[in-house]
Amino acid sequence: MDITLLGTGCPAVHTERYGAGxxxxxxxxxxxxxxxxxxxQRLVGAGSSGAKLEAVLLTHLxxxxxxxxxxxxxxxxxxxxxxxxxxxxxxGTRKFVEGxxxxxxxxxxxxxxxxxxxxxxxxxxxxxxxxAGQTLEFGEITVAVVAVDHQPIDPAFGxxxxxxxxxxxxxxxxxxxxxxxxxxxxxxxxxxEVFVHxxxxxxxxxxSAETIEAVAGYHTLSHEVGKVxxxxxxxxxxxxxxxxxxxxxxxxxxxxxxxxxxxxxxxEDLMRVDPVNKTVAYGVARVSYA
Numbered sequence: 670m671d672i673t674l675l676g677t678g679c680p681a682v683h684t685e686r687y688g689a690g691x692x693x694x695x696x697x698x699x700x701x702x703x704x705x706x707x708x709x710q711r712l713v714g715a716g717s718s719g720a721k722l723e724a725v726l727l728t729h730l731x732x733x734x735x736x737x738x739x740x741x742x743x744x745x746x747x748x749x750x751x752x753x754x755x756x757x758x759x760x761g762t763r764k765f766v767e768g769x770x771x772x773x774x775x776x777x778x779x780x781x782x783x784x785x786x787x788x789x790x791x792x793x794x795x796x797x798x799x800x801a802g803q804t805l806e807f808g809e810i811t812v813a814v815v816a817v818d819h820q821p822i823d824p825a826f827g828x829x830x831x832x833x834x835x836x837x838x839x840x841x842x843x844x845x846x847x848x849x850x851x852x853x854x855x856x857x858x859x860x861x862e863v864f865v866h867x868x869x870x871x872x873x874x875x876x877s878a879e880t881i882e883a884v885a886g887y888h889t890l891s892h893e894v895g896k897v898x899x900x901x902x903x904x905x906x907x908x909x910x911x912x913x914x915x916x917x918x919x920x921x922x923x924x925x926x927x928x929x930x931x932x933x934x935x936x937e938d939l940m941r942v943d944p945v946n947k948t949v950a951y952g953v954a955r956v957s958y959a
Contacts, residue, residue, distance in 0.1 A: 671943040671944070672693050672907075674907075674938060677940075687711055687938055689703045690704055692717060695808065704727070704741050709740045714939055720749050723808065727759065753790060759800075759825070763796045801814050801824065827852070837858045838853035840897075842862055842888065843862065844886070844888065845890075845896070845897060846897075858907060858942060859897070862911075862912075863909075863921070865921055899930070909936040
């Protein structure tokens with residue numbers, strides 16, 4: 670089992686860090702977690718597509734984690750998907766997705782009528798609303814659903830993926846969260862969001878000190894995320910959802926290493942991490958962190 674970061678960014682538009690999204694793969698099973706801006710393109714860049722997905726899991730209903738859902742559904746249809754897209758998310762997911770489809774219904778009906786594709790099964794949706802404490806199963810992968818603290822967004826989830834003795838924990842968006850730490854104990858890889866507070870500055874007419882404190886209030890700060898990894902005793906820490914997206918990578922790495930002595934990876938779009946073999950693939954580069 671491995672994970673590819675499809676988008677390592679946040680709501681701020683950035684040409685290197687696209688919207689939130691990760692791809693878990695194990696054998697023939699592929700699971701997409703979140704579907705932020707540009708994720709459908711990144712899926713193709715990772716050698717996958719919406720047509721191949723076993724399931725789509727949503728951590729929470731913030732726009733930067735689901736803005737590309739309609740694009741995913743339509744592109745999967747164009748890619749030849751022959752079965753409904755399975756979408757799992759918190760309470761409110763059904764209302765959101767069905768409302769989104771209703772907005773696009775007239776346009777979609779015109780496409781269906783004019784394009785005359787052999788199947789419309791990909792446009793049928795299988796939506797399941799999930800709760801903390803549940804365990805989902807997809808092939809050989811089990812997924813534990815964990816409540817995290819992203820108030821006032823409630824519920825918000827992290828996920829623990831397990832397959833053939835390997836575990837990957839994904840934080841979703843959260844502050845320092847004891848429940849996540851407990852659920853992620855001794856996992857091989859922790860994929861965690863990070864807010865680099867010192868790099869967010871007041872900008873007149875755009876961002877006040879109050880705005881910065883409000884955004885920081887529901888994310889994990891860069892001086893805290895290493896403590897999360899240490900408390901959980903994880904094998905490796907992979908940083909994603911980097912706020913702001915243009916944060917200095919060297920300074921972020923140095924800061925996190927002050928509180929976590931294990932391997933730390935500053936994530937990049939299309940970085941693939943294999944915690945079984947302890948390897949990282951990024952572009953043509955291959956690195957071992959064993």
